Amino acid sequence: MDHILSILIFFPAIAGILGFVVDKDSAKAYGVSVAAVELLLALGLWASFDITNPGMQFTEFSPIISQFGISYNVGVDGISLFIVIMAALITLLGIVLLREDTKNMKNMIVSLLFLEMTMVGVFLSLDAIIFYLFWELSLVPMLYIVGAWGGPDRVYAAVKFFLYTFAGSLIMLVGLLAMAYLFHLESGVWTFNLLDWYTLKLTSNQQFWLFLAFFAGFAIKVPMFPFHTWLPWAHGQAPTIGSVILAAVLLKMGTYGFVRFSLPILPDASVTFTPFIMALSLIMVIYTAMVAFAQKDMKQVIAYSSVSHMGIIMIGVFAMNAEGLGGSIFLMLSHGIVSGALFMLVGVIYERTGTKIMEEFGGLAAVMPVYATIFGVMLMASVGLPLTIGFVGEFLVLLGFYKVSAVGTILAGTTIIIGSVYMLALFKKSFFGPLKHEKNLGLKDLDKRELTALLPLVAIVVWLGVYPKPILEPIDNSAKALLVQMENHSQLESTKEAIIVSKKEVK
């Protein structure tokens, strides 16, 4: 298993190229098999992963452009491991959920497999340019998925998504190049290796500007308020599979970027910017939750709730302590699972009725009991009910944030209240009360295909809600290691005070 990371990255891409040859009637079966193998490989990676080691494992290194310090450099630690597994899982289940009569199934499968390569690549890259490469490349299949299979305004939504993210990442690219130049000034070596960058001490002023440049790329992807306007469009128009992958995995690229780049490379600036980020995140949490409550479209509710939860993740990342950071990484996973499942569920009802407007439904619980149950479980997980996966991350983040600001925690805690309000309102409007339309009486409950896609997610929601230790522990190790790294690396006393981590805990 020496090159397991390269296999993980390039297996879907090679399968995607070969997929052009597969007959279009077998395309879905092909997609499911490839995605299943990929998931097994990812699980195999977990099995051989040393959970006591907080550092990078399975690293591979080979220079590509040595003149300019760009090399193919990948590695995995507790932070990226589970996101990769989650990405593989969501891709598999998303493909399982695809209807057999999807038009141009082959193109869809090929795009999804390429998308999977870019997603895995982003989370495993340890070289800034290779990271950027996968980051940008992920836009292309997503553009096609939204633009070709989406709703009436799909082209506008797809192009908006592409340009918004592209503009932000180009500013990030300037930041990456400037970072490499500063490293070159200091050491005389050109390198884009992240692990080398972690050792570079920068002045506060340099960190300030670099942080802003990185922020432009990552914040648009998260998406932080006020850069979130592309997301409701993209979700509103994207097909189910597009929304699932967008919410579950692509948004995590932004928060992952903050964890992997901004915090360890620019610790002082990260602390300087903490109040700013916290303010934006709190606005994001509360404002988008309220917007979610005002929506009539079921999918928009979930889209805005997804933005709101991304705000909690951002708060956790910038709490600068082990609970907050570890919790937000856990929340990235749980948000991926839960929001992915919710978008799948909306897709299910949309396929049956052709509408996503909540007022059109009502009384669905009687007609589709299994559907309503699964929806209920996911909804509770989304709100953060104890014993579901959503609770663990949210609780840890708020706990971590409490150490920083009690008032802020109360504000952020309102997300649970407002979240329950709009989610329960959604549930009430759609599933209880009288049936609004006669034709809804004939709706079929979930079939085998849909159950296959959804039940594993329900199982994970309950399992990790009750017993999160197997994945919380490696995450915690790596999060602590990252904070210690940050503290050692920082130059201002105020930064060292802001970072709360006990060194003894790190193995």
Place this chain on the structure above:
Amino acid sequence: MFIDPKNITMDVLNLTTLMPMLIAIGGGLVILTIDLIKENIHKSLYVMLTILILVIDLGATLGLNFGPNEKGFFDVMLIDGLSILSQILVLVASGLFIPLALTSKRFHEYSYPEFFALFLFMIAGFQFMVSSDNLILIFIGLETASLSLYTLIAMHNRHNSFEASVKYFTMGALAAGFFTMGSAILYGISGSLELYQIAPAIQSRMGEPGMMMFLLGGAGLLLTAFAFKLSLFPFHTWAPDVYEGASAPLAGYMSVVPKVAAFVVSMRIFEMFIELQIEWVQTIIIILAVLTMTLANLMALVQEDVKRMLAYSSISHAGFVMVAIALATEKANTGIFLYYALFMFTNLGAFAMLWVSRHKNRIHHARYDHPYEKFSGMVKIMPMGAVVMGLFMLSLAGVPPFSVFWGKVYLMSATIDAGHIGLAIIMGLNSAIAAYYYLKLIVYMFLREPTAQVTEETTYYNVSKPLLTILGLAVFVTVGSIFYVDPLIEYITEMMRATNFGI
């Protein structure tokens, strides 16, 4: 007044430095002679002969001794790394261009042997232009190449080709005027036409009163001349019309080769000024570059014709590269060639795709040959064609890992190294604006339904095996760039170190 008699030996003459140009000119004459002996020969013979001549020319170029002070032919030829490198680029681009003549449909210009002869003369002109630091020889090379190019455009034999040719000629004549006046001023203040003598002469007279006025005149006029040639704002207005009037491959060729040659001369002249610490030259070039890339991008957004869009896009790319001239560092100079070496394949590929679908009649639009509608739903008609064109567009937009991305990264990095962070951000944002119009074509090709006129018959109208070969090569180079960028940078840097920038 008598010119001093010089002691001339064959060693001093170093006639081998002239070999590449003589091969091109001789080849052109051979083609004309063949036509004298036997008329009505099929174009494929001429195409193959031209390719062979280009190969021999390339061999001769690679075989030359080069160095910062490798002079020849009364010391007017300068065979340094820059010269060799740009000659290679010119020859490779020409080798990619000429097989595009072998379309399945017959086009007027290629049935004349004169087309190929003129083409070879033009190459000789460019080769002279890049291998000299004597202003007169540069001028002769420039004019030989330009006059041939005007004729090549007109030979496309359509109404707007003549218009394009005349427009280009008029603008070219104006630029030539500016060039001669600028050179005259430099001669006036330094007493020489050789850049390597002009530089120390100016340096020694820098402090004199009124000197700045002369320099302003000289540098300003020369900059205007090259702004015309490089289609920099505000002297770019001819470019879209000329590109539209020329045949698609020739337009693609014009977006690369004449610009490479003009960039080489600009490097020799303006980097000399910048090395002399004349800061306003640098400032003016940066302003021109920023305006060029931004305004051309904005203009490209509103175009209805893909060829005009690509014309504005190549203006914008030229603006992007122009930044490197202002930086005048080794990395920036390397970046210019890296950029154009990568851009060449992608852009020629994109224009070749237009050529494949070029119909004799304008069936899609009364005014344009290649309106966006022509490509709508192309993925359903010719999936491979759409994917290939999509790849070229993504590459031009600077999406990694396709070729132009590496050029962009390298140039932006060079800009940051020189301390111009703001400029680098402007370059980045411009790439984002540019992404919109490249995406527009992708949206038409992949996300729209085909219109009634878009059929296999019309989109594959002009296709032939040689065209497909060139396209395949372009795709290969565009997609596989990550594997050869490293040796390419190494080679270019080595050549740049063997270059004489006049100081």
